[in-house]
Amino acid sequence: MKGFFSIFVFLVIFGSVRGDLQTGFYASSCPKAEKIVQDYVKEHIPNAPSLAAALIRMHFHDCFVRGCDASLLLNVTSSSGNQTEKVSPPNLSVRGFDFIDRLKSLLEAECPGIVSCADIVALATRDSIVVTGGPSWKVPTGRRDGLISSSSEALAEIPAPFDNITTLIQNFANKSLDIKDLVLLSGAHSIGIAHCTAFSNRLYNFTGVGDRDPTLDSEYADNLRSRKCPTQNSTTKVEMDPGSRNTFDLSYYSLLLKRRGLFESDSALTRNSNTLALVNQLLQGTLQNFYSEFAISMEKMGRIEVKTGTSGEIRKNCAVVNS
Ligand code: HEM
Ligand SMILES: *[C@@H]1O[C@H](CO)[C@@H](O)[C@H](O)[C@H]1NC(C)=O
Ligand SMILES: *[C@@H]1O[C@H](CO)[C@@H](O)[C@H](O)[C@H]1NC(C)=O
Ligand SMILES: *[C@@H]1O[C@H](CO)[C@@H](O)[C@H](O)[C@H]1NC(C)=O
Ligand SMILES: *[C@@H]1O[C@H](CO)[C@@H](O)[C@H](O)[C@H]1NC(C)=O
Ligand SMILES: *[C@@H]1O[C@H](CO)[C@@H](O)[C@H](O)[C@H]1NC(C)=O
Ligand SMILES: *[C@@H]1O[C@H](CO)[C@@H](O)[C@H](O)[C@H]1NC(C)=O
Ligand SMILES: *[C@@H]1O[C@H](CO)[C@@H](O)[C@H](O)[C@H]1NC(C)=O
Numbered sequence: 001m002k003g004f005f006s007i008f009v010f011l012v013i014f015g016s017v018r019g020d021l022q023t024g025f026y027a028s029s030c031p032k033a034e035k036i037v038q039d040y041v042k043e044h045i046p047n048a049p050s051l052a053a054a055l056i057r058m059h060f061h062d063c064f065v066r067g068c069d070a071s072l073l074l075n076v077t078s079s080s081g082n083q084t085e086k087v088s089p090p091n092l093s094v095r096g097f098d099f100i101d102r103l104k105s106l107l108e109a110e111c112p113g114i115v116s117c118a119d120i121v122a123l124a125t126r127d128s129i130v131v132t133g134g135p136s137w138k139v140p141t142g143r144r145d146g147l148i149s150s151s152s153e154a155l156a157e158i159p160a161p162f163d164n165i166t167t168l169i170q171n172f173a174n175k176s177l178d179i180k181d182l183v184l185l186s187g188a189h190s191i192g193i194a195h196c197t198a199f200s201n202r203l204y205n206f207t208g209v210g211d212r213d214p215t216l217d218s219e220y221a222d223n224l225r226s227r228k229c230p231t232q233n234s235t236t237k238v239e240m241d242p243g244s245r246n247t248f249d250l251s252y253y254s255l256l257l258k259r260r261g262l263f264e265s266d267s268a269l270t271r272n273s274n275t276l277a278l279v280n281q282l283l284q285g286t287l288q289n290f291y292s293e294f295a296i297s298m299e300k301m302g303r304i305e306v307k308t309g310t311s312g313e314i315r316k317n318c319a320v321v322n323s
Helices: 002-018 033-047 050-064 097-110 117-131 151-157 165-173 179-190 200-204 218-228 251-257 264-270 273-284 287-301
Strands: 193-195 237-239
Touching (some): 033 097, 033 117, 050 179, 050 287, 097 117, 165 179, 179 264, 179 287, 200 218, 251 264, 251 273, 273 287
Antiparallel strands (some): 193 237
């Protein structure tokens, strides 16, 4: 019984040292922090709405490698020749680093050394999606910044556009996200753009014999080939949700059912009975249903392997670890 009790006490103490994210973590240490982020986003994102897509993708890529610890923002890591996540192929076009840097400068001016880059990414992502008319979600704070950024880990852990449903489910499960989270978070492809290189194999050389992906709608494939991505190595960009790239809506899911999901990873969601059932449920519900379910998954994603308490650090400059 005594042993039992000490284990209990140990867990309570350890739990509180380890800490968790908290609503309004900066309420006393930097009361204006969340407002500063929100105001800056409200001022600038309406002029550059495509940054909202860039930021949510940045948040996702950050969280999937070493947790949501701003490791993606590092230019170099201390003392080693490690390539950073930023220069890894899946970073492809992750944009918005300078936006986060400007926010960081404002927060350093207000309260030096208090607000982590990881929290800035999480808050700015949510606020920019809200400002562009998309869903909102809770962003508890208290994340700390990591010290390590590794290109090879990014390559291994960020899902690829050619991944099949089995790999995607496993990849998300590795981050404690379930198939519902997979289906909902993929809905972020309702906004933003992709380079032709992310899917041109489906148009030109799917199995290595100059063929197409038979699961891609042929009219859509023709259109992509002739107008959008005329060469296989094109660096042209296309809307992932044509005609609706700035609107966070359910059209992504209707396109999936029309075999017009842009990536194999998108169309894969229709090829598993559980994920397909979720897609159908979302389409039968309202936009508000989608938004509230998306919010739950986003909050979960924002908690992946976060560093709190005394682990990691509060970076002074988001691109470099403190010396
Ligand atoms: C399920 C596995 C996923 C795969 C395989 C995947 C893959 C990709 C790829 C290849 C691109 C195009 C990048 C480019 O060519 O520039 C892209 C764009 C994007 N992804 Fe994903 N993604 C996945 C999940 C997610 C999640 C979970 C989110 C956010 C919650 C997300 C948000 C976005 C956004 C917003 C864009 C557009 C970025 C922009 O406009 O700059 N994706 N994704
Ligand atoms: C980090 O790298 C980016 C380019 O990727 C550059 O614009 C920025 O100035 C660098 N920041 C620092 C502090 O080295
Ligand atoms: C992303 O990685 C590519 C190489 O794979 C590199 O050319 C590009 O500069 C990187 N992007 C950023 C923002 O660092
Ligand atoms: C380099 O990356 C490896 C993992 O790929 C990691 O174990 C190591 O700690 C990294 N080193 C630094 C200094 O970031
Ligand atoms: C999914 O992809 C993985 C890795 O490429 C492969 O090993 C597996 O056989 C594929 N599964 C299916 C059902 O195609
Ligand atoms: C999931 O994690 C395991 C163990 O770290 C790893 O071997 C595997 O490659 C991961 N799978 C995916 C699809 O990321
Ligand atoms: C298709 O891919 C195969 C294998 O990678 C390659 O040998 C072939 O040249 C490619 N064909 C075309 C038309 O690009
Ligand atoms: C890309 O395509 C163009 C035109 O088809 C060709 O001239 C060029 O060599 C290609 N580049 C690469 C890297 O394959």
